[in-house]
Amino acid sequence: MKFHWFHLMPYPDLPPDFREKYRSVWVDVPSHLYDPVRGHQVYNEYLDELEYADAMGFDGICVNEHHQNAYGLMPSPNLMAAALARRTRNAALVVLGNSLALYNPPTRVAEEFAMLDVISGGRLVAGFPVGTAMDTNYAYGQTPVTLRDKYFEAHDLIKKAWTEPEPFAWNGKFSQLRYVNVWPRPLQKPHPPIWIPGGSSVETWEWSIEHDYLYANLSYGGYKSAKSVMDGYWETVDKMGGEANPYRAGFLQLVAVSESDAQAEADYADAAVYFFERCLHVHRGFADAPGYRTIRSLEAGLTGTLLGQRSGRSIYQAGGGWKGYLEEGNILAGSPESVTEQLREVIKGLRIGHLMLLMQFGNMSREKAMKNTRLFAEKVMPNLRDVWSEYEDRWWIKPLDAARRAAPAVAK
């Protein structure tokens, strides 16, 4: 079983009346709410937390791409991964990922990911998300109805750029390049593992399975609402004759560990409320650009509720409070013993070999985030390591052995 420490890098100082005063945390949240001096502090604290996760033995540290978003301050996750490549030794750099259709030309992704892979000694996991409607359509102006075609073409181009040893010409619908010839080449062969963060679209599942990529279900709903999604995924794997290997699937969960269940609430409840009430306050109108989802996906999942979808104030229902979040499974929290047992159920129930843990959420301080991380690493992780030991993880990094790693000139 593998464990990955996932950061969103939220802005921690949104005003208490944020929900009332602003319609969305994403897309048109005014940038005057951002104080760069405070930003300097938190970027560095957040990088500390990711470095700490590496030191504490997490398998991967995860960064991700969002735009015009006050809860996700990584418009360029590659910058963060580059900083981490130099300051960490063991953890995989899981970039989840680069929204392929946003890069022009997409060979930019092939180049930057190859740089990260080479600098880190082959520790890169290359995430290829389509990206949300908020990021791709509303913030970056991509046409919803052609977004997926552009994404698929970019994917084909990047893969070919990584694997073709000679320059080639690319006459695509979205990119025309007379000379594709990416320097540097990635260190991992034939290329870094490709992971597909996605929602619940049948097409994404089929496509990931067809290409033998890892599918990662990233939502903030938690393990209860993910059950039907992951069941759908495994049904699709089965239908397509794929191996039911848990390592082909990943899942994100908010997790909060403390000395006791009561102490967990005392330590983390405020941060959780900040996360669900302020960070997830997204204008309904931005949730689903027309054409972002395929007609097939709409027909598959949403026929009953489609009409109500664009009414109401924001996408996520807030107001549950700590007990509500726990009941709904949005957060999994408690003493190390309790979290261990709950997570064992989740891992087996969803059949996932890669668990992404959101352990800093909302306005949680560095001190609390590190406490959460330490307790998990010392008292939870070791007890769950053996789950799925009978399976081989074919979706994992192949780093250089220690003897061939670059040594720093100046000792830390």
Add this chain to the structure above:
Amino acid sequence: MSYETKTVSVRDGLFQVEMRRGGKGDPLVYLHGAGGQDAWDPFFDLLAERYTVYQPFSPGWRGSTGLDHLDDVHDMALFYLDLFDALGLASVNLVGHSLGGMFAAEIAAMDAAYVRKLVLCAPAGLWLDEAPVPDFYAMTQDELMAALYCVPPAIPPQDPAKATPEQRQATARAAIEQAKALAASTKFLWPIWDKGLKKRLHRIKAPTLIVWGDSDGLNPPVYGPEFQKLTPGSRLVVIPGTAHLPMAERPEEFVRVVREFLEAP
């Protein structure tokens, strides 16, 4: 009044076009807006008293196929010239609403020979920095209705628990049709609908009428004079008490204005 629905094959079947047709007289082609055209509304009957009204669905809307073969407004304008050929229409009166108005203007600018007279109702396609077009793609349902209508039609509240399976099916079907229509429209309007029409309006030779609702909340009325300025010899008529859908809110007045223009010598 009656109309027929038929399927027209264009470019050796590359496009299958669903089309309604009704009435008698000179040909009048009506191009719908981004939301499509749910029904043969009363204003079609009024136009059909004097014209043979053709109401095709653009590729990607309703049963019309072939959107994948169209990348931009130029492809769409060419498609419509091919459709006119397929229908044996050498020249038509062309009426377009909103996105359809943008297509109609592009068609008239592309090949003047096909268009006798041109009516543009709240056409899309221009952008003024000092009067940005609202982002209707990011509106909630309530906001959208308020932008489209002076008086939004009353939608009877539906209790999903009491709906029959057939009703639920119909509601879902309609929602998917709507999603499909708006999805197709993004190919021509996203993220800002200025696709260079201002560089082509001067090519329009047909006498042109521009119609606008005085309370249009989706396409601000300030764009009426802008279209008029850029389209040679055009006239602008503002219909009071209507928003983005004058033909639905005041059908008699809309048709009176249009017929007066079309029937003038």
